[in-house]
Amino acid sequence: DVKVTQSSRYLVKRTGEKVFLECVQDMDHENMFWYRQDPGLGLRLIYFSYDVKMKEKGDIPEGYSVSREKKERFSLILESASTNQTSMYLCATTGANTEAFFGQGTRLTVV
């Protein structure tokens, strides 16, 4: 079974803090993704990575950055957290010909 693990289920951070969300996958998949899920807006792609040190902006990259130093790990960074970044964050991974496998999600609250 593919396992996609996000480092935290719930996080509470203060406005202006730098926040790191970590995601690790164990299936040697090339592609990794960060989405956020908000009511009425569905899943929106923030960033994705198709290889180590490679990244591409998704639909809503503003206020975020990412890091992929190793194939199995993809980090989402909120440079200076704001209240409008309160959301459910979902990491996903795909291989060359597979559908997406998602982590369990991180519920981030910025106060």
Add this chain to the structure above:
Amino acid sequence: DQQVKQNSPSLSVQEGRISILNCDYTNSMFDYFLWYKKYPAEGPTFLISISSIKDKNEDGRFTVFLNKSAKHLSLHIVPSQPGDSAVYFCAATPSYRGYQKVTFGTGTKLQVIP
């Protein structure tokens, strides 16, 4: 600009009846479509997919229908069960990008009433 739309945010169905979830898309480059199911506090899980070379794909109680001319797809669940209560996301991708560029819809929350 919502390229994949699920116009019904919620749907209630009696156990044993058919659930029909609808999805519309606008991008003509989309040629591969997927449905995901999401329970609260869990990540979405893949349910069923369909390529644009087909108009129907079936997997047990789940059937997806694709109408390319109308840019519309639907997921049928027959018979519906209480365990099917979840949020369902429709997704689409241009297959030349593989799974790199999947666009998700806004989701439909299905409640199956026992």
